[in-house]
Amino acid sequence: MSPVWQQKKLIDFCKANGIVVTAFSPLGAKVTSWGTNHVMENEVLMEIAKARGKTVAQVCLRWIYEQGVTPVMKSYNKERLKENLQIFDWELSEDDSKKISEIKQHRMMLKEELISARGPYKSIEELWDGEL
Ligand SMILES: NC(=O)c1ccc[n+]([C@@H]2O[C@H](COP(=O)([O-])OP(=O)(O)OC[C@H]3O[C@@H](n4cnc5c(N)ncnc54)[C@H](OP(=O)(O)O)[C@@H]3O)[C@@H](O)[C@H]2O)c1
Structure with a gap:
């Protein structure tokens, strides 16, 4: 998510x-086989980050936290690990949240490996909830 x-x-x-x-x-796990650049290079997130003096990563993580969801992020870099924890003493504005809710959505992974003629999900449409 x-x-x-x-x-x-x-x-x-x-x-x-x-x-x-x-x-x-x-x-967005951008350097992995399942990842995407769509998160860290998103224009809306970049604008919000710039306006608030935060990073795109912090805006993402704060948004997830505000959704009542637990983020599991990864970094091999000490400074970025610290940066990723600095999301608890500020909040997104209503306008920020509205802009984020309007971001064009991309399904990050299709999970085609779960599709099987003999399994419970016989097509991608059956597997997913039709939201995207
Ligand atoms: N069990 C499952 O099905 C499953 C599926 C997906 C992910 N996961 C787990 O979830 C955890 C996180 O997922 P993930 O690694 O796929 O994706 P992620 O945390 O969304 O992205 C990690 C990438 O973001 C970079 N990054 C981290 N903090 C950053 C920051 N502040 N600014 C800029 N770049 C930053 C990292 O680079 P640097 O290291 O260079 O900072 C790395 O390239 C991992 O432990 C993964 O194993 C589990």
Whole structure:
């Protein structure tokens, strides 16, 4: 989950059923085979970060935190690890949140490996909730 793959329907379902959601790859995991540049290079996130004197990573992580979701981010860099924890003493404005809610969405992974003629999901459409 990230601001670029918000999965609102899933999050609403989990909230309604008392399920705590964990967001893997909240920064888009951009150098991995499953990752994407769409998060860290998103214009809306870059604008908000610039206006608030924060980084795009901090805006993403703060947004996830404000959704009541637990982010699981990764960095091998000590400074970026510290940066990623500095999200608890400020908040996004209503306008920031509105702009983030309007970001064009991209499904980060299709999970085609879960599709099988003999399995419970026989097509991508059956596997996903139709939100994207
Ligand atoms: N079990 C599962 O199905 C599953 C699926 C996906 C992910 N995960 C786990 O979730 C964790 C996080 O996911 P992820 O590594 O895929 O994605 P991620 O945390 O969204 O992205 C990690 C990437 O972002 C960079 N980064 C981190 N902080 C940054 C910052 N402040 N500014 C700029 N770049 C920053 C990292 O580079 P640097 O290291 O150079 O900072 C790395 O390239 C990992 O531990 C992963 O194993 C589990």
